[in-house]
Amino acid sequence: KPSHPGASRARFTSRLSRRGTMPPTSALASDACLAALAARRAPRGRVPSRSRIPRAGTNNASDDVGEDDIRNDTMPANARREPRKAVRLARRAMLAAPPALVAGAAVRSADAAAPGEWGYADFETGPLRWGEVLDASGARAFPACGCAACAQSPIDISLSRANKGAFAEGSLADVAVPAKGAVTVAVAQKHGTPNYALVQGVNKTRDVAVGGLDASGGVALDGVPYAFSSLHFHTPAENTLDGAANAMEMHLVHFSSDGSGAIAVLGVLFRYADEENPADKTVERLLADVAADGGKRRVKIEPGALWDGASGYFRWQGSLTTPPCTGGVSWVLQKEVRTVSRAAVKRFRLHLGDGAFPGNARPTQPLNGRAVRAFEPKSA
Numbered sequence: 001k002p003s004h005p006g007a008s009r010a011r012f013t014s015r016l017s018r019r020g021t022m023p024p025t026s027a028l029a030s031d032a033c034l035a036a037l038a039a040r041r042a043p044r045g046r047v048p049s050r051s052r053i054p055r056a057g058t059n060n061a062s063d064d065v066g067e068d069d070i071r072n073d074t075m076p077a078n079a080r081r082e083p084r085k086a087v088r089l090a091r092r093a094m095l096a097a098p099p100a101l102v103a104g105a106a107v108r109s110a111d112a113a114a115p116g117e118w119g120y121a122d123f124e125t126g127p128l129r130w131g132e133v134l135d136a137s138g139a140r141a142f143p144a145c146g147c148a149a150c151a152q153s154p155i156d157i158s159l160s161r162a163n164k165g166a167f168a169e170g171s172l173a174d175v176a177v178p179a180k181g182a183v184t185v186a187v188a189q190k191h192g193t194p195n196y197a198l199v200q201g202v203n204k205t206r207d208v209a210v211g212g213l214d215a216s217g218g219v220a221l222d223g224v225p226y227a228f229s230s231l232h233f234h235t236p237a238e239n240t241l242d243g244a245a246n247a248m249e250m251h252l253v254h255f256s257s258d259g260s261g262a263i264a265v266l267g268v269l270f271r272y273a274d275e276e277n278p279a280d281k282t283v284e285r286l287l288a289d290v291a292a293d294g295g296k297r298r299v300k301i302e303p304g305a306l307w308d309g310a311s312g313y314f315r316w317q318g319s320l321t322t323p324p325c326t327g328g329v330s331w332v333l334q335k336e337v338r339t340v341s342r343a344a345v346k347r348f349r350l351h352l353g354d355g356a357f358p359g360n361a362r363p364t365q366p367l368n369g370r371a372v373r374a375f376e377p378k379s380a
Contacts, residue, residue: 116141118323119191126357130323145325152325152365153318154238155372157333162314162374170375172313172334176266177225178304179217185231186295191322192352193360194290197230199298217303218254219264221315221330226254226264228303233287235348237269238321238361239333245361246271248340248348250283251321252303263320264330268307273339280338282306287344290351311336312376321362335376 115136118125125133131146144150185196198216213220218227230253237249248270256262273279282305289297312335319327352360 118142120357120360121192121353123357127362128357130325133323142323142325144319144327145323147325148366149368151317151319151327151368151370153321153329153331154240154362154364155316155318155367155370156240156243156364157314157372159242159374162372167312167374167376169378170312171309171377172307172311172332173309174375175221175313175332176219176304176307176309177213177217178309179228179302180215182300182302183216183228184298184300187289187292187297187299188295189291189293190232193232194292194351195230195232196286196299197295198228199295213257218257219266219332221264221332224262225257226262226330227257229253229255231286231303231306233348234321234361235345235352235359236361238364239267239269240364241269246337247342247345249361250306252306262328262330263326264332265320266307267331267333269334269337270340271337272345273341277339279341279344280306283338283340284344287340287348290348307334308336308338310377312374315373315375316370318365318370335374 115134118130118133118141120126123129130142131140131144133141133145135141140146144152184199186199187194187196189195213225213227216228218225220226231250232253233248233250235248237246239249246269250268250270252266252268254264254266256264270280270283282301286299286301314331314333314335316331317328318331319325319329349359
């Protein structure tokens with residue numbers, strides 16, 4: 001009996017070579033893949049799904065098994081030998097083939113999502129695997145999402161470390177430009193969550209320019225104006241404060257007015273409302289019908305009503321929090337936390353559905369030496 005798997009592989013390979021029956025390595029890889037796939041997909045009781053070797057300190061008889069499971073001693077001997085034979089053949093084929101070929105064939109045979117598909121509910125295409133999602137050509141579709149050394153978002157903000165614990169003077173009104181009147185957004189589903197995109201050509205005051213921005217408002221950072229484009233929600237909140245996540249976070253996405261494609265995101269955190277702090281009415285209207293799709297449902301809002309100009313804020317450079325995780329995004333996060341009803345958050349979560357990943361929040365990413373600037377309004 002071989003002392004290690006390599007000995008089994010060598011002995012089996014030598015035997016096939018002497019007989020002149022050694023098939024091409026690619027064929028062996030395919031055989032291994034097919035055998036392994038058949039064993040994995042066979043009905044319970046026909047192929048063992050786990051090792052039959054007893055584990056120390058365990059009682060195999062206590063495992064939950066069906067009456068047709070192969071461990072049933074009343075099953076005929078011939079019936080018990082057949083599935084074991086299939087497993088032995090699969091193991092031998094995999095031992096005889098080069099490991100790289102077997103691994104590649106197994107990956108190709110596995111049930112896979114559509115090329116470039118990502119989401120939250122499925123672990124294989126969820127946030128922890130976005131950097132591994134492949135496109136139709138077999139290349140990584142979103143390599144930035146898997147870059148541990150890059151400046152990615154969201155982040156955890158340490159209040160004691162931002163500005164080394166000292167807030168600079170400033171308020172959100174210094175960088176955020178409110179809309180001149182109401183604007184219309186259309187609701188459509190985007191990877192299982194509602195996205196609210198600005199509808200062009202329906203707002204009467206859009207031709208009024210304010211500091212390089214039209215009447216839909218936006219943000220102005222370091223002399224560059226960014227026009228409001230869309231908004232969406234995440235639950236729980238993606239950006240955390242001292243490791244704690246709030247109930248929800250809203251992202252208002254803006255694009256630079258100079259046509260360069262630069263992106264700025266204004267984030268607003270939400271905690272649960274109570275009797276003294278009622279829910280934000282505009283947010284409640286937006287979350288009233290989270291299943292709407294196709295842009296048919298339209299909501300009139302005032303983007304400036306979704307944030308508080310008197311609040312302090314944080315600034316840093318990061319990325320989009322969803323694929324393709326584009327970098328170079330200017331982030332602004334309102335310091336003051338607003339309120340949302342528990343019913344609205346529950347409705348949003350139910351719409352997302354249950355899955356391997358809770359909600360639609362990407363885990364926080366390492367700062368990698370980035371500085372977070374904190375601003376606080378001048379005290380009266």
